[in-house]
Every structure is written in C-alpha cells, then in structure tokens.
Amino acid sequence: MTSDQHWFEDLARHMKSAYLRYSFTKGTTQEVDFICEQSQIVRGARVLDVGCGPGRHSLEFARRGMQVTGIDVSQDFVDIASHAARDEDLHDAHFVRLDARSLSVKDDLHHRFDLVVCLCQGAFGLMRDDQHDVEILKGIRSCLVDGGIVVLSAFNAYFAVKHFEASDFDATRGISHENTEIRNEAGEPRTVDLWTGCYTPRELRLAFRQTGFEVVSISGVEPGQYSLADCSIDLPEFLVIAKATSVAH
16 A cells, blocks of 8 residues: 555545435445446456445445455445445455555456446545556556456546636646535534546546556446436536456556
8 A cells, every 4th residue: 555645534534424424425226227237247246346435336236246345545434334244244245445556566456357446536536646546547457357347437627617616626737626514423514625636538538548448438427327428517527437458558
C-alpha cells in the first residue's frame, strides 16, 4: 500500500455506516442488474470491487453467486462490509484494506478476475493527482484476465462546471472542490473538504486505451439509473464499460 494516507480515510472514519443513508447508495440492485446484463457474467464469476466502500455492490454480486473480493482504503468500511457478509452467510465475499494505487504490485490479485467494478467515485476520481487515476487503471488491468470486463464510473466535468455553483472547479487539473457537511451514525455533522476528479469522455477513452483496454461504451448515468444513454452535460456521471486487451500496454 502506498505510504501516504488518503484524505478520504478520515471522512469514512467519521461516517462509517451512515454513508449508506445517502440517496446515491439506494440504487445498488439496478446498478448490479445492468452490469450483469452488459458484462454477461454468470454464477461463479470472479469479481473485484475497487473502492468498495461499505460493500453494497460486492454484497449484491455475492448474493447472485459471484466470488467477490472488495478492496477499500478505509478500514472502517472494510469492517462494515465484512460484518455484513458474515451476517448474510455470504462466504464468497471477502474484503481487505488496500489502496487502489497499489494494485499494480499486488501479484496475488493479478490475472484472477473476470469483472472489475469501480463505482460511485470508488478510488478512481478521488485522486487529486490524475496520474494516480492512471495507476489505478493499470492496476485494474493487471487484475483482469485477458478479455475481462471493467465497469467504472467517473464524474462528469461538464456537469460539474454547469451545475456545481457552490464548488470551485480547477479547470487546469479537472478537480472539483467543495466544503460539504457529512454526518456520523449519531447524526452529528462535520464540515469537510471534498475533492472530485472530473473527466470528459475523450479523456476517459485516452486513459483506457493507454492502460490496455478497448472501450466498449461510455454512457451518461446517475446513481440507480445505469443505462446506455448518450453522454450528456446534465447527467452527473459517465459509465465506462471496457474490455481488457490481450496485451496490456
């Protein structure tokens, strides 16, 4: 794991399970339905959830008979996900604390997975250095079998410029910065800084091609409403579906 602590760890430590109260977490079933349909994975498929948070997508894949590994930089989130898996007797769901920037050197995870998901700004997009996003993509490619599928969401730069009047957008770096309030399990508020890396479809295509993928589609989506809709300046996220090429670059 990279030695420098990620800024998100402190936020997760405050929110813990209260993270799952936010409205953007309520569309898990629809999102997994769509991903299963588009990736055509079947029971027994091996799934890696990068930036799994409290494990909502990982757990849903495991309920459908997938063999799931979830990684997150937050030990608090890993613990919540692990407890939930035990409570549901989901023996094929395993969670580990790991910085996604370290995937490229995790040999025990390489060439193991049929599907990788990285959703809801899970790792990718929470980096203030865009090179770290590239490192994450390289690591994801290392973990996929040839021909494996990655499904990744990225925040829409156009949407951020048009709609985020309360945030500061750094046009040079493509970073949206805002002061926002988060609450813990007791409802106690805390004001924090939140940085979100934002992308255009063109930039996403370039990054994926550079790191050993063939882009299948890029769609405009919002949480709980995944589809193959055209990219739009009025939808908050882009959803990338890409296939690992036979020779990683």
